[in-house]
Amino acid sequence: MKIKQLGERALIQRIAGLLSGGSDIVVGAGDDDCAVLDTGGDDHLLVTTDMLHRKTDFPEQMTARQIGWMSVAVNLSDLASKGASPIGIVMAMGIPPDTEVEFIEEVVKGMDECASRYGTHIIGGDTDAHDELTIVGTALGKVKKGHLIRRSGARVGDLVCVTGHPGTAGAALFALDKKIPVSQDILKALFEPVPRIYEGMALAGTGSVTSMMDISDGLALSLHDMSMAGSVGFRIYESRLPVLPDVKRLLKKQELHEAAVFTGGDFELLFTVAPDKIEKARKACPLTVIGEAVEKGVFIERAGRVEELKARGYEHFRQQGQ
Template identity: 50%
Template structure:
């Protein structure tokens, strides 16, 4: 079963679970935002990754969800299942990665848990706060809104490709191994008042658009020529594969969001962005040279159960 299908199924069983990057909990004039992410050695950490980078990524993936809500991080709890072969060097480096990523983004590790597992398993829980009138959700996009992204796309996919080719000096590999969540951008966009819906694209742009469309009950049209491909990516893999990586590779940790047309300038003042399309009535479409094609919802996604 696809991970997203399972998530929707569980949401129906539990009832009242919103499909956002974080849960929102009443906390006076603000919301407490909470998110959790589980990472496994075999499926989530590339073989080339060192333990410090594993620690960094484990924190970064959770902070990216905080960023997508327009919130400020308040701290993280890290639960770690360690395999028998983990020595003190591995443990020291892993936890140093936790600490360093949290500190870089102005927060800290509050506590957690340790246990013994067959493979390295890290579950991070990030907490943050956002004013109630500034919280950004996946729902809220309206037909005619502009579709935007921060940063560049496809860089992490390029890193995976470079590693598989043995090009270990490629600048793309750092993008894959040390992701940078867009906390400052998320906060600034929330304060701009221009954004109608937002999430991160850690699983790939195509899946993110599918998620936004489902919750907001709209469709999207993406203009292929406007995609901000990572610098040098098309030269390395060719234009066609670079576009595929931008849509489906995952690992970029940018913010994908919709903006009211009349508020675009306010969004531009908040952070650097690229307008890549617009919200339409239904479907997920890509326009290239005047022709439209439907975009399949593919990306980085676990398969779970039967």
């Protein structure tokens, strides 16, 4: 079997099955957005890593600083989804030898700006020669042992919530692809995504959240990931999705659905909350309730009709849309 036939998620599960465990591993490879280690004391140590490529992950319109920013933000978003605070980041860069030094300096400045904005620092890394600019970030974080939020944990009847405005990054991608004018605010959602570190920490502190992850690979795929992890289903309502008015004006109906549900690129948090604790969650950060947990399946209600929501979104190795 070829990797492209298997797909990213199935490959990760196969790799994870080949790895040995350890008594200090709370969450291991392939089980969540971060690995979690028990190092003693009151906190868990969290580790996450992401690889980004110039051609695949960075639209050509992005500046060098924005490339650096995104390279850090993608790792911080994983920490945010566990309710963790960052404690340091290491960055490795594979750099084509004919790259201008000033370009790489700007990339590093963008990395530092993002890390500093969210209370942490770049503490090391590595460089080597590479055919294509490739950046690998590894973020370290910590969370109180009673505050760790996993993908699993949702219970039937829990409310499904999101931060921010899903579909904004997808709208930016659409506009760039079609070469149509779009506001800088919409482009910024794609080029300078905001990792919800402070929102994640605040939500974790309430004790109201039963499961959580980010939706950078798309809302639909994230719902399926949480469904599989927690052995529950979800039903969301298209009319409740908090899409920005500017995005609604930019996209036609089906394009809007695609951007908000499938495209990805939004670094928002998707989480579930026990109904009797929703006000605690609301006090922690702005949120929108978009559905509820059900016994099985993943569904969306559109124009009065309930449809099965396909497990489709951004996934490496596969052709997008499969």
